[in-house]
Amino acid sequence: MMMKSPDQNGHFGIYGGRFAPETLIPALTELEKHYNFSKNDKEFQSDLKKYLQEFAGRPTPLYYAQRLTKKIGGAKIYLKREDLCHTGAHKINNTIGQALLAKRMGKRRVIAETGAGQHGVAVATVAAVFGLECEVYMGTEDMERQSLNVYRMRLMGAKVSPVDSGSRTLKDAINEAMRDWTTNVRTTHYILGSVLGPHPFPVMIRDFQKVIGREARQQIRKAEGRLPDFLLACVGGGSNAMGLFYPFLNDRTVRMIGVEAGGHGIESGKHAARFADGSVGVLHGTMTYLLQDDDGQIRLTHSVSAGLDYAAVGPEHSYYHDRGRIRFTHATDQEALAAFDLLSRVEGIMPALESAHAVAHVVKLAPRLKRNQIIVVNLSGRGDKDVMQVAKIRGVKL
């Protein structure tokens, strides 16, 4: 199959591109130049490898979830344990790469947006280890539901700036981070957290995340002597999904499913399922599927998981969606919460509410498959950050 990288202007077919204010265009060009250079630069690659192994704890295991497999009945379920990365999610793969680039570009300050706080924590972490000044923008609604991560960022010396505009979630945090970047572009690098934004962010972040799929490919071959039948991952912006899927795109027998946030259900209008209920538009620098109204205003989204609560999706996902290479479905808040419980009790692994959406779909998919079929689920993050929120939802006081 295709495995077509974007054209030189960052277009995946009609998607992607660089819809950015003129002030940022030179910074994006500079980033692209440095990124392209770093791809073949031995020193950069060896630094990256070193930090991924010794600091982030790669490779992460591919774990055969035997009890879950038995409980659900059907295909064999493997979990790619990104939750075991330092800081608790796959986000660190990207932030290490971008922080190394920021240093090379001579930028002393990094900024970021965060939804669930996992990306923010991963940025605060690399800022600490590389000695960079750090400011993270976070919607006030997300700060409330992810207060633990807010404090974690502050403990590592980052400034966390509340964003009180719009829906007070990820979308608004990105708006504010882009405004900061526009203002401080000469000294600051914006560490975007997902395969979103203007070129070169989507392709660069995918490349930093594809280590997930590359490892998983080797690991499953070693464990099973063959490639999996299905790959499953939750999709907010879509970086964990693209990281897992990308190295398998040419493997025709491997089917891929991205799971979006179904919120209270598609009919309710309160969700973040861009492929189920969205249309093509431009948000935050890229052309892609998004949730918008008839006037082109961005719709408010809802998800129990802050990391999936976003109106747009990475442009490369839109491209493979249209070509039929990646299929998309969704799981509701309730289904994700049930999956959160299930994995905690059956495997002793508490998934992030984001990743719980992927687990929720495995519950539906595995029983329909044969016992010799294999599913690899990306367990993109751990659920420690969600404990307070889950307790609150259930009316438990801690």
Place this chain on the structure above:
Amino acid sequence: MSRIDHTFSGLRAKKEKALIPYIMAGDPYLERTEELVLAMEQAGADIIELGVPFSDPIADGPVIQQAGQRALKWKTSLKDVLKLVSDIRKKSEIPIVLMTYYNPVHKFGVENLFKAAETSGVDGLIIPDLPPEEGRAVLEQSRRSGLDWILLSAPTTPMKRLRFLSEQTQGFLYYVSLTGITGASLKDLSEVRARLKMIRRMTDKPVAIGFGVSTPEQARALGRMADGVIVGSAIVRLVEQHLEDPELPSVVAGFVKRLKHALTGKPI
């Protein structure tokens, strides 16, 4: 010759500079926007920049963001703004430029928009998140129609690109005075002066300076360097302070008059 070209050449002949006030369409509501446009024209505005509200205005500071939110409370849409312009056209020939983010344009359809805008009497479009490389459809339509696609350039824009932008822009070149968002405060005029000198060597097209211009004094200083000055947040803040005030149009007109005096060298 387009209305915008006509305005600039008329002003050049008089050795005057264009005053381009910005307001958000639908803030506080559409009927008021029409009154404000007419009042600003009376007070000496040469071109009007009308903001089209968007839910996620990444190039705008808090003042214009909130104006957009107020306009969106009434669900003010691009379609409404086009209707507004055609209403204004019954009473005024002042050039009107729409400033809109790209997504509402994309949703409306580029070709449809150009048709509708031309019929309504819109003279130009400013789309801050659409660089020329992504705007092939817009460029094609603007060349075919009487509408100008006005491009922006920034203090960070390298020489080669600056030349490209000044070649591509229509009507005038919008020079963003500072690295930042609308409503930020402009402190260093010497950098602006140096950049403008460079731009002047590249193009004969009119250049208007915007972002960070908030006082008549600043307008005067910047007017000496360019062909026009765009004032946005300072006016929108006045609107915000007088939302319910029946005198809103005359309050805004008073400020516009002072800006125009500053530009024409009269006592402020």
